[in-house]
Amino acid sequence: xxxxxxxxxxxxxxxxxxxxxxxxxxxxxxxxxxxxxxxxxxxxxxxxxxxxxxxxxxxxxxxxxxxxxxxxxxxxxxxxxxxxxxxxxxxxxxxxxxxxxxxxxxxxxxxxxxxxxxxxxxx
Numbered sequence: 001x002x003x004x005x006x007x008x009x010x011x012x013x014x015x016x017x018x019x020x021x022x023x024x025x026x027x028x029x030x031x032x033x034x035x036x037x038x039x040x041x042x043x044x045x046x047x048x049x050x051x052x053x054x055x056x057x058x059x060x061x062x063x064x065x066x067x068x069x070x071x072x073x074x075x076x077x078x079x080x081x082x083x084x085x086x087x088x089x090x091x092x093x094x095x096x097x098x099x100x101x102x103x104x105x106x107x108x109x110x111x112x113x114x115x116x117x118x119x120x121x122x123x
Contacts, residue, residue, distance in 0.1 A: 001025040001112050005095050008117030011085055019080040021095030021114055029073040032098050034110055035080045037091035046105035058103040085121045092116040
C-alpha cells in the first residue's frame with residue numbers, strides 16, 4: 001500500500017489544521033493506521049492511531065483533547081483534525097499502517113509509511 005500525507009502548513013497558535021492520509025490499494029480497510037510526528041532535532045513520536053473503524057482510537061498524551069483521528073474507508077483516507085495548535089506541535093507529520101490487529105504506538109510495528117507533511121505553528 002502507498003500512502004500520501006497532505007494538509008500541512010503554517011498556522012498561528014490556537015489555530016487548526018486537518019491532515020489527510022490517502023492510501024492506494026483495495027485492502028486499506030484491513031489496516032490499522034497511525035499518525036506520528038518528528039519535531040526538528042528530535043525523534044519521531046506517536047500522535048494517534050485508529051482501528052478498522054473510527055470506533056477504536058488512541059492518542060498520545062500531548063495531543064489528547066486537541067487532536068481527533070478518523071477514517072473514511074470508502075475514500076481510503078484517514079484524517080487528523082488538529083485544534084488548539086501550539087508551537088510544540090511543529091513537526092513533520094507522517095501516517096503509517098500496520099496489520100497487527102490492535103492499536104499500537106510503536107514505530108517498529110508499522111509496515112508502510114507516507115512521505116510526511118510539514119506543520120509549523122507560529123507564536
